[in-house]
Amino acid sequence: xxxxxxxxxxxxxxxxxxxxxxxxxxxxxxxxxxxxxxxxxxxxxxxxxxxxxxxxxxxxxxxxxxxxxxxxxxxxxxxxxxxxxxxxxxxxxxxxxxxxxxxxxxxxxxxxxxxxxxxxxxxxxxxxxxxxxxxxxxxxxxxxxxxxxxxxxxxxxxxxxxxxxxxxxxxxxxxxxxxxxxxxxxxxxxxxxxxxxxxxxxxxxxxxxxxxxxxxxxxxxxxxxxxxxxxxxxxxxxxxxxxxxxxxxxxxxxxxxxxxxxxxxxxxxxxxxxxxxxxxxxxxxxxxxxxxxxxxxxxxxxxxxxxx
Numbered sequence: 602x603x604x605x606x607x608x609x610x611x612x613x614x615x616x617x618x619x620x621x622x623x624x625x626x627x628x629x630x631x632x633x634x635x636x637x638x639x640x641x642x643x644x645x646x647x648x649x650x651x652x653x654x655x656x657x658x659x660x661x662x663x664x665x666x667x668x669x670x671x672x673x674x675x676x677x678x679x680x681x682x683x684x685x686x687x688x689x690x691x692x693x694x695x696x697x698x699x700x701x702x703x704x705x706x707x708x709x710x711x712x713x714x715x716x717x718x719x720x721x722x723x724x725x726x727x728x729x730x731x732x733x734x735x736x737x738x739x740x741x742x743x744x745x746x747x748x749x750x751x752x753x754x755x756x757x758x759x760x761x762x763x764x765x766x767x768x769x770x771x772x773x774x775x776x777x778x779x780x781x782x783x784x785x786x787x788x789x790x791x792x793x794x795x796x797x798x799x800x801x802x803x804x805x806x807x808x809x810x811x812x813x814x815x816x817x818x819x820x821x822x823x824x825x826x827x828x829x830x831x832x833x834x835x836x837x838x839x840x841x842x843x844x845x846x847x848x849x850x851x852x853x854x855x856x857x858x859x860x861x862x863x864x865x866x867x868x869x870x871x872x873x874x875x876x877x878x879x880x881x882x883x884x885x886x887x888x889x890x891x892x893x894x895x896x897x898x899x900x901x902x903x904x905x906x907x908x909x
Contacts, residue, residue, distance in 0.1 A: 646884065653877040659867065670874035680879070682854060683862040687886075690772065690858055691837040697777045698784055698833055699826070705781065706788025707818060720789065724782045731779065735846035738775055765855035768848050772856055775843065780836075784829045791825040792818060824898055831894040838887050859883050 656666040674680055709720045726734070741748045742761040749757025761767045795818065803813045841860040844850065850857030850865065857865075859879060867876025 649877045649880050649884075653874060653881050655874045655877075657873040658871040659873045660871075666874055670872075670878045674875050674878045674882075679854075679857075679862065680882075683857055683859045683879075684886075686854075686856060687838060687858040687860075689769070690776070690840060690856075691834050693773045694776045694780075694837055695830060695833045697773060698781050699830065701777070702781050702784035702829065703788050703819075703822065703826070705785040707792050707814070709785060709789045710792035720786070724786065726779045727782045729779070731843040732846050734775060734779060735843050738771070739847055742771065762848055763852055765852055768852055769855055772844065772847065775847070776837075776840065779843075780833070784833065787829050788822065788825060791822055795821045827894055827898040831891060831898075834890050834894070835887050838883055838890075859886075 652663070653670055654665065654667060655663050656669065657663045705723070709716050709723075739762065740746075742757075744750065744758050744760050744763075747757070749755070749759070759767060761771050799817050799821075800813055803817060808816065838858075839860055840858060841864060844856050844858060844861050845864070848856045850861050860883065863876050863879040863883065866879060867873050870876075
């Protein structure tokens with residue numbers, strides 16, 4: 602008996618991938634998420650954009666004002682200063698956090714039990730609120746009643762929050778101290794996804810730990826570095842409570858970033874229209890930076906090759 606070969610499917614039917622046409626239920630499942638995103642994401646942004654074209658003191662009636670708030674804000678030299686401070690915080694916090702996070706993440710990626718304990722202990726700063734951290738550091742750095750005066754160390758008794766350079770350095774230190782654990786956790790997970798066979802082959806070739814780090818670990822962490830950097834950079838745009846409690850933007854506006862400038866303009870100056878214009882600028886800067894890092898990261902198919 603001769604076996605009959607299965608029919609060959611040609612034409613348009615052959616080009617249809619398996620599972621095509623089954624995305625209907627998946628699309629319906631995304632509707633609740635889209636509704637929530639529209640209600641709590643898109644609508645508030647549209648409201649902020651609308652208020653930026655008005656004059657409002659936060660209590661009385663809202664009056665349309667056209668481009669008055671935008672002209673006032675764009676002509677204010679304080680905007681450029683707040684932008685400069687924001688980008689300084691962004692750059693220096695990234696410069697400190699990235700290498701330390703990578704090194705700590707690589708160290709914690711080991712499977713020794715004591716490293717798991719250190720990882721849990723090291724994660725504690727991220728569990729504290731920024732306001733509480735600012736209050737604690739403000740008390741510790743007080744030149745008269747702080748840690749330096751209590752221990753009798755003249756070096757620690759400086760006017761840390763009264764000098765422009767020292768205040769900015771303290772801010773970068775506290776930000777890094779609080780958020781390095783989070784990014785270390787990201788790098789720890791990424792390092793554990795790197796195949797052990799790569800390190801075994803490198804050991805057979807005589808490569809030491811330092812050579813393995815720069816030749817295997819760092820290239821494999823390329824997209825993780827981009828992801829972590831995106832979170833650092835975009836997140837640094839929203840620093841408010843820490844700066845407000847620690848320095849209130851001082852001394853001499855040395856730590857007055859865009860987020861704090863928006864609060865001072867709106868809630869202390871009662872200029873909600875101008876404050877909403879600053880908020881729109883803040884959103885545009887964050888969106889531009891996020892798109893830039895996404896472009897650096899390449900497409901999704903390329904990023905999936907990490908660790909392969």
